[in-house]
Amino acid sequence: MRSQLLFLELNELNLESVAFYCARGLLPTFDRLIARHGFSRTVSESVYENIEPWIQWVTVHTGSSYADHKIFRLGDIVKHDIPQIWEQLETLGLRVGAISPMNAKHRVRQPAFFVPDPWTRTQITARPILRGLYEAVVQAVNDNAQSRVTAASAMKLLVGAMVYARPANYAQYLKLAAGSRSRSWRKAMLLDLLLADVFVREVRRTRPDFATLFLNAAAHIQHHYMFSSAAYRGQRRNPEWYVRPNEDPVLEVYRLYDRIVSAVLREFPNVRLMIATGLHQDPYEDVTFYWRLRDHGEFLRKIQVPFRRVEPRMSRDFMVECESEEEARVAEQVLKQAIVSDNTPLFMVDNRGRDLFVTLTYPKQIGPELTFRIGDRVYADLHKDVAFVAIKNGHHNGIGYFLDTHAQAGDVPEEFPLSSVPDRIMSALGLSGAASRAAA
Secondary structure: OOOOOOEEEOOOHHHHHHHHHOOOOOOHHHHHHHHHHEEEEEOOOHHHOOOOOOHHHHHHHHHHOHHHHOOOOOOHHHHHHHHHHHHHHHHHHOOEEEEOOOOOOOOOOOOOOOOOOOOOOOOOOOOHHHHHHHHHHHHOOOOOOOOOOOOOHHHHHHHHHHHOOOHHHHHHHHHHHHHHOOOHHHHHHHHHHHHHHHHHHHHHOOOOOEEEEEEEEHHHHHHHHHHHHHOOOOOOOOOOOOOOOOHHHHHHHHHHHHHHHHHHHOOOOOOOOEEEEEOEEEOOOOOOOOOOOOHHHHHHHHHHOOOOOEEEEEEEEEEEEEHHHHHHHHHHHHHHHOEEEOEEEOEEEOOOOOOOEEOOOOOOOOOOOOEEEEOOOOOEEHHHEEEEEEEOOEEEEEEEEEOOOHHHHHOOOEEEEEEHHHHHHHHOOOHHHHHHHHHH
16 A cells, blocks of 8 residues: 655745754754754755745746746746646546645646645635635735735635634634734734645545645745844844844744644654755845735726736735737836836836736835836825835745655755655655656
């Protein structure tokens, strides 16, 4: 009988920072796993512009580097038919599942379950309650900067939580929910805890041979609160209005992940568990603010940008879909001409034909005094058009980490290419990576 393999994708988690907290007795599950099984570093891209999680996770899922898969933006996977690990395994007779895999396309014929990430428009295979929960998560995540959850989404979240939240975590849910107003990072932790409980229940219910779970709270929190971490040894500090002194959001999310990994091992004691991070973060020493448009469609109409549809993406990014390439060129020119009163561009624009991938790049504080202009038109009240997201604390490093519970500490390689992860999964399942690619 083939053993079950579960794959936890803990986005951008830094296992060397984890080891810092382990040494202080704060992460018992990670401490035990690292002591028994060690960990390897994974190597991916060297060009900084290509070190993004939506690029690295495509590499993890396909076994191809960026030079081969060419997927550069979050959500772009839907335009391609590159074989991914789930359909490769299904072709070889295995049943697979996935919860929130980043930048992954649903191409599986009969998955046990397949719930996409909140930013990638692809199919979903799930029970009706889980489908409703997913729709609510998409709305909540994409409106996170404004802390806006619609009544319909709130109801779906409540029903989904009633079905999927495990009793062992009830107290943890209450603690995270109660503190989320003054400690906004706990919203991301609350979502990751719920996704982990969904994963545990769906794996138990459907018993797939291989299933993946992607969690993003640690990446989000490190980006925004790394300077408040006890593991950070630099000179920068977050202001008190942003995070209270002596609070450590990074430790909080690491403890949550320690709890989640422990729960997975406890629920599935005979499982083979792999953990990968894709990449990790280093401290970002320049003062940089992140902003997000409050209402993307309303803002585009205000500045007379022609568009058919606009879709929020992660953090500062959004996708503008136009009726034609000519309309997209007009929209591009308008957005590129948006200059703040201190002569700093407001947006970065990537024209992809009829679609524009746009990032709000203005890095400074935005107060009532700031205006912006487009040609000879001047717009006031920029501060009313945007919502504060965060102060940037961390930025990407292409080195990731990998841990396998069937490995022994001292025998694991120091590093290996991130693109070899699918072959390691194949080997763990008693299959040939080359055979899988031929089948796909």
